Amino acid sequence: MPMIYNNVCSGVCPASCRLKTQVQNGILTEIKGDSDDLYTLGRLCAKGYTLLERVYSPERIIYPMKQIGKGTNSWQRISWEQALTEIAKIIIRIKHEHGNLWPVCLDQSLGTKGILNRSVEGFFNSIGLITKMIGSPCESAGSDALMLSYGSCKKPAPEDMLNSQLIMIWGGNPAATSLHQMRYVFEAQERGAMIVVIDPIFTATAARSDLYFQINPGTDGDLALGIAKVLFEEDLLDRPFLEKYTKGWPEFCSLLKRLDLKDLASRTGIPVSEISELARVYGEHKPATIWLGFGGQHTPTGGQNYRLINILPALTGNIGIAGGNVHYYSYDMWDFAGVFTNLRATEASNSQNSKELLEHRTLGTGRFASLMTLDPAIQLLWVAGRNPASQDPDSAKVKQALREIPTIVVADLFMTQTAQFADYFLPVTTPFESEDIVISFWHYGTAINEKAIEPVGECKYDFQIMRELAAILNRMTPGFSTFPVEREAAEWLDLEMQKLYPLLGIQHYLELASRYHRVNLAPVPWKDKLFLTPSGKYEFPLEYSKVQVTPPRLNLSAVPGSSKVYPFRLISTRSSFLLNSQFGNSARLKSMENSLVILINPETGQLKNIVTGDKIKVYNQLGEIGFEAYLTPSVPLDVVVAYVGVESGGDDLNTLVPLVENDLGDVIMGVKGFLFHHSYVNLSKVN
Ligand SMILES: Nc1nc2c(c(=O)[nH]1)N[C@H]1C(S)=C(S)[C@@H](COP(=O)(O)OP(=O)(O)OC[C@H]3O[C@@H](n4cnc5c(=O)[nH]c(N)nc54)[C@H](O)[C@@H]3O)O[C@H]1N2
Ligand SMILES: Nc1nc2c(c(=O)[nH]1)N[C@H]1C(S)=C(S)[C@@H](COP(=O)(O)OP(=O)(O)OC[C@H]3O[C@@H](n4cnc5c(=O)[nH]c(N)nc54)[C@H](O)[C@@H]3O)O[C@H]1N2
Ligand SMILES: [Mo]
Numbered sequence: 001m002p003m004i005y006n007n008v009c010s011g012v013c014p015a016s017c018r019l020k021t022q023v024q025n026g027i028l029t030e031i032k033g034d035s036d037d038l039y040t041l042g043r044l045c046a047k048g049y050t051l052l053e054r055v056y057s058p059e060r061i062i063y064p065m066k067q068i069g070k071g072t073n074s075w076q077r078i079s080w081e082q083a084l085t086e087i088a089k090i091i092i093r094i095k096h097e098h099g100n101l102w103p104v105c106l107d108q109s110l111g112t113k114g115i116l117n118r119s120v121e122g123f124f125n126s127i128g129l130i131t132k133m134i135g136s137p138c139e140s141a142g143s144d145a146l147m148l149s150y151g152s153c154k155k156p157a158p159e160d161m162l163n164s165q166l167i168m169i170w171g172g173n174p175a176a177t178s179l180h181q182m183r184y185v186f187e188a189q190e191r192g193a194m195i196v197v198i199d200p201i202f203t204a205t206a207a208r209s210d211l212y213f214q215i216n217p218g219t220d221g222d223l224a225l226g227i228a229k230v231l232f233e234e235d236l237l238d239r240p241f242l243e244k245y246t247k248g249w250p251e252f253c254s255l256l257k258r259l260d261l262k263d264l265a266s267r268t269g270i271p272v273s274e275i276s277e278l279a280r281v282y283g284e285h286k287p288a289t290i291w292l293g294f295g296g297q298h299t300p301t302g303g304q305n306y307r308l309i310n311i312l313p314a315l316t317g318n319i320g321i322a323g324g325n326v327h328y329y330s331y332d333m334w335d336f337a338g339v340f341t342n343l344r345a346t347e348a349s350n351s352q353n354s355k356e357l358l359e360h361r362t363l364g365t366g367r368f369a370s371l372m373t374l375d376p377a378i379q380l381l382w383v384a385g386r387n388p389a390s391q392d393p394d395s396a397k398v399k400q401a402l403r404e405i406p407t408i409v410v411a412d413l414f415m416t417q418t419a420q421f422a423d424y425f426l427p428v429t430t431p432f433e434s435e436d437i438v439i440s441f442w443h444y445g446t447a448i449n450e451k452a453i454e455p456v457g458e459c460k461y462d463f464q465i466m467r468e469l470a471a472i473l474n475r476m477t478p479g480f481s482t483f484p485v486e487r488e489a490a491e492w493l494d495l496e497m498q499k500l501y502p503l504l505g506i507q508h509y510l511e512l513a514s515r516y517h518r519v520n521l522a523p524v525p526w527k528d529k530l531f532l533t534p535s536g537k538y539e540f541p542l543e544y545s546k547v548q549v550t551p552p553r554l555n556l557s558a559v560p561g562s563s564k565v566y567p568f569r570l571i572s573t574r575s576s577f578l579l580n581s582q583f584g585n586s587a588r589l590k591s592m593e594n595s596l597v598i599l600i601n602p603e604t605g606q607l608k609n610i611v612t613g614d615k616i617k618v619y620n621q622l623g624e625i626g627f628e629a630y631l632t633p634s635v636p637l638d639v640v641v642a643y644v645g646v647e648s649g650g651d652d653l654n655t656l657v658p659l660v661e662n663d664l665g666d667v668i669m670g671v672k673g674f675l676f677h678h679s680y681v682n683l684s685k686v687n
Contacts, residue, residue: 002029005452006513009048010137010431011114011579014442015180018516019051021085021432021452028055028432028453037125038516039443040180050586055456056431059585060413062457065425070403077228080458080468087380088472090407091127092173092480094379102361103379105131105371105405109386114436114449115336115496116463116489120411121383122340123466123491126483129345131361131378133371137392139329140149140665141297141674145306146328147667149314149539152358154525155330156289156322158443162188163323166285168196170309171220172293175204176576178418178442182208194285196278198223199295201599201641202634203412213278214636216269217569217677218299224308226264226275227282231315232256236283238317245529246314269636285318286324295573298676303664305612307481307541312579314538321525332666333444333519335503339495343502364671366392366659368401383429384462389417390581390645393659393674395652396623411462414585417652427459434461435489437497437509446504450510455572463489566620566680568604570656571635572644581645596648598627599641600683605631608683615686618642620679623655626686640681 001475007019018034029309031052035042044051052058064083065075094103106124108117126131146153161167161184174181186208189195197209198220206212215223231237232253242249265272282288290309297306310326318324365372366388369380381402389398395417402408402421410422431438433455439446455461460468470483498510503520506512533539577589598616605611614629620641627647635641646653657679665673 003452005432005450006034006447007031007431007449007452008438008447009044009051010436010438010449011582012109013579014178014438014440015040015045016438016442016445016447016449017048017180018445019044019048023389023452024454028052031432036515037445037447039432039440039445041183043180045179046589046592047579047583048585050566050583050588051430053586053588054583055432057414057585059415060456061415061425061427062459063427064458066363067423067425070408070421077080080460083426084465084469084472087409087424088469088476090380091473092477095128098376101128101130101373103131103376105378105381106384107133107365107381107386107388108384113385114438116434116436116461117385118336118340118496119463119466119492120382122343122432123470123481123498125343125345125482126470126481127340127345129358131363131374133365133367134362134672135364135665135669136673137366138673139294139297139339140669140671141303141330141662142292142294142306143331143669144622144664144667145297145303145310146326148533148541148664149307149310150319150526151534151539152332153328153330153668154326154332154522154527155311157186157325157521157523160322160325160450160523161185161289161291161327162191164188164287164289165192165323166194166282166288168194168198168282169205169209169291170198170286170293171296171487172291172294173199173201173203173205173573174291174293175208176574177293178590179576181442187493194281196281200636200639201573203573211278211281213270213274216267216636217571217639218301218305219268220296220299221301221305221308222264223275224305224312225259225269225616226261226268226270226272227279228308228311228315229256229259229261229264230276230279231283231312234280234283236279237315237319241317245319245531245537246540247535247537251542252311268680272457274535280313286316286318286320288313288316288318289324290326292326293327295677297662297673299678300660300663300675302675304541306664310469311540314540319538320524320529322524325525329441330521331441332521333439333446333500335499336496337498339492341475343482346479355467356566364400366674368392368398369394369659372401372404378405380409381405382409383412383418383422384411385416387412387416389421389582390647390652391654393654394622395654397659398654411465416581416607417647424467428465429455429459429461433459434464435493436463437493437512438517439500444521446500446512446517446519448509450513463492488532502592513661568638568640568683569619569677569682570679570681571639571641571677572653572657573641574664575645576642578643578645584645584647594628595643595646596627597630597642599630599632599635601637601639602631602633604637604640605629608685610685617684617686618650618656618681619684620656620681622658623651625649625651625653625655640683644676
């Protein structure tokens with residue numbers, strides 16, 4: 001008889017799909033969506049349907065390995081005991097030589113992953129003060145925008161879109177990135193809601209909209225101000241809301257009066273008449289909601305642009321009402337007890353050699369060039385759940401740093417671009433091979449991973465790895481780590497979840513197996529209009545002394561080398577068949593789409609004598625990559641588009657993307673985000 005287990009897909013994705021897993025004689029035989037998942041209704045995405053072959057993929061690394069000479073691809077299978085003992089010795093030596101652990105660096109991604117992944121950070125907290133890469137390559141500038149406007153990142157429940165008369169999808173392409181949510185968009189549309197899309201590319205989402213606006217990249221703030229000006233001039237405002245619940249409206253109002261709609265319009269590339277139409281549509285459909293994507297923030301004034309977009313619901317009183325608000329991101333469902341993050345090394349261990357350090361040394365994620373200038377220098381880098389050599393800007397610099405760091409440990413499933421520079425590869429389990437809990441940042445659905453099969457080969461979960469490493473360290477140097485190694489996974493989970501049990505309506509996390517549970521956050525935020533800002537009101541963006549509007553090419557000079565030599569703006573978008581740098585190794589997914597294409601406008605193609613299928617070199621001052629041309633009118637003349645996470649002949653897309661910081665991101669995360677859509681390139685046909 002087959003056994004059925006509960007699992008959850010733990011990729012960096014809003015859906016966090018619940019899965020039903022069938023096991024026969026210890027082997028996974030089927031993985032399907034759980035029809036009791038009230039969010040996904042049991043439907044998976046294309047990648048989800050390949051999870052089974054991923055578990056047993058011949059490309060999966062299933063033994064610990066040591067590379068003899070970085071980047072040589074000369075790997076030796078070693079035992080866990082050898083791997084962890086050698087790593088432990090290096091850590092102890094660093095501590096001994098430097099008196100502290102600042103030369104040890106952690107680059108980890110959390111959030112959408114399982115709770116036990118937090119054990120990696122917990123382990124490092126338990127041995128002393130290290131260097132941590134902090135912040136996020138993803139949502140931080142936009143999160144700050146919400147934080148500064150409302151005092152916190154809150155969002156409505158997914159199904160609240162059904163209450164909207166208008167859904168404005170701005171700066172994202174959810175038809176590829178959040179496809180389960182699209183059923184609510186379509187249902188709202190069938191009930192008469194208007195769907196508006198604002199994006200430089202005519203995306204798959206735009207194709208399903210009622211109104212589409214092709215905006216010049218990076219000019220979203222100008223468009224928001226343009227809409228605001230029309231709302232003001234045509235008195236489509238909710239004045240009682242503005243007077244009672246906002247701060248800075250009179251000042252903002254005088255700014256609006258000064259702005260010239262024609263100027264704003266010319267920067268956005270959208271005619272005045274269309275901006276006026278959009279403003280009327282937004283102002284006259286109430287409730288109206290804005291679904292803010294993650295893409296639009298990765299431009300020089302992306303944080304400010306997102307703040308300006310967030311003034312629209314304030315102007316029209318679309319805050320705190322069903323069907324209104326802004327759908328972006330929330331952190332409230334991760335209200336953990338903090339059992340991992342609160343771990344601390346013993347005081348004696350931190351102040352060894354009388355060099356007393358009080359804090360971890362921190363550096364923004366992705367800043368590998370800066371990482372190499374730190375003193376004391378990084379001696380050991382631990383990468384878990386990330387692939388910076390592919391996903392962080394300026395890949396060449398990232399790879400250079402990876403070449404220079406004396407010891408790199410990568411815990412992963414596959415031989416990633418980052419792992420190619422590792423000294424130790426530690427093979428980790430898939431969600432089917434160990435117990436954990438995953439909480440969606442989007443629908444707050446909370447699901448359990450039951451251990452359905454024994455780990456494939458010698459794979460171990462991050463939690464198990466950290467626990468064993470702590471034990472080995474303590475065996476060598478008693479008291480080195482305060483990580484409670486005797487505590488089992490189940491106990492950690494139970495402790496970490498304590499604060500969330502009441503919000504989930506359960507008493508123990510094992511109850512999550514029975515049916516879909518979600519963290520019970522308010523389905524409509526800000527109903528009480530009690531904002532969490534210093535003033536307690538919604539705050540207009542006045543800290544920018546005069547709100548900087550963005551000429552389309554502003555800050556061009558900030559990007560070294562961008563000029564007429566590199567006339568095309570490179571925008572990256574997501575393929576339905578990739579998840580960031582993952583899934584590119586699936587033959588089945590590869591057969592469905594050639595992701596190594598560069599989308600070019602047909603007129604540009606004509607100018608450059610390029611046709612679909614041509615081999616193309618895309619290049620700038622940072623490097624070059626080979627693509628296949630795909631001509632499509634969906635992209636503007638001066639924009640070319642590639643898929644996030646692709647690699648061609650050893651060069652990653654981010655080879656072409658300079659590291660430029662966002663204007664926001666440091667309010668919540670302590671470090672600014674960075675730009676992905678502000679890279680300029682040229683193309684030529686390869687004969
Ligand atoms: N299939 C799939 N799904 C995924 C992922 C994946 O890799 N693959 N990744 C997951 C992750 S980590 C994330 S963060 C989300 C991201 O998902 P989304 O929120 O959809 O964000 P992006 O895919 O980054 O958005 C790309 C869109 O932003 C537009 N854009 C670029 N610049 C601008 C601009 O200046 N203004 C405006 N208005 N639009 C602009 C692009 O043209 C493109 O259409 O998706 C998640 N889901
Ligand atoms: N050009 C461009 N670059 C971008 C973006 C863009 O829009 N354009 N988007 C950015 C965004 S929004 C994001 S979020 C980042 C994402 O970039 P990353 O955070 O690097 O995410 P992934 O590429 O998904 O890599 C995650 C790695 O974790 C591994 N992994 C999976 N599960 C586990 C586990 O349980 N344990 C361990 N140890 N490893 C595991 C996977 O195999 C994979 O190699 O990319 C950013 N990069
Ligand atoms: Mo992301």
